[in-house]
Amino acid sequence: MKVAKLAFLPGAAGSAKQIELLERDDVEVLLIGETPEWETVEYIADAVTERKRKALVILGHIPSEQAGMEECARWLKTFITEVPVEFVPASEPFWLPK
Numbered sequence: 254m255k256v257a258k259l260a261f262l263p264g265a266a267g268s269a270k271q272i273e274l275l276e277r278d279d280v281e282v283l284l285i286g287e288t289p290e291w292e293t294v295e296y297i298a299d300a301v302t303e304r305k306r307k308a309l310v311i312l313g314h315i316p317s318e319q320a321g322m323e324e325c326a327r328w329l330k331t332f333i334t335e336v337p338v339e340f341v342p343a344s345e346p347f348w349l350p351k
Contacts, residue, residue, distance in 0.1 A: 258335060266285070
């Protein structure tokens with residue numbers, strides 16, 4: 254499927270918000286962190302069965318938020334000087350390091 258309209262919802266925003274985005278005409282693919290399989294995933298399965306141009310990409314909770322948390326630490330350092338601020342990356346819990 255060629256894609257022109259994508260939405261990004263990191264972390265675990267919940268299926269209500271995810272489905273709300275998928276119902277929009279200007280969203281073909283939703284890129285998310287995680288979701289309950291019995292809600293958003295089933296919505297996509299039904300949409301595809303109805304031949305709607307909808308798709309779902311699930312990154313995982315940590316990978317979808319990590320870059321934002323790194324940016325948050327950088328931003329906090331610009332005005333918090335009383336204590337050290339450092340980004341501590343979280344490892345992906347479902348993949349073993351090579």
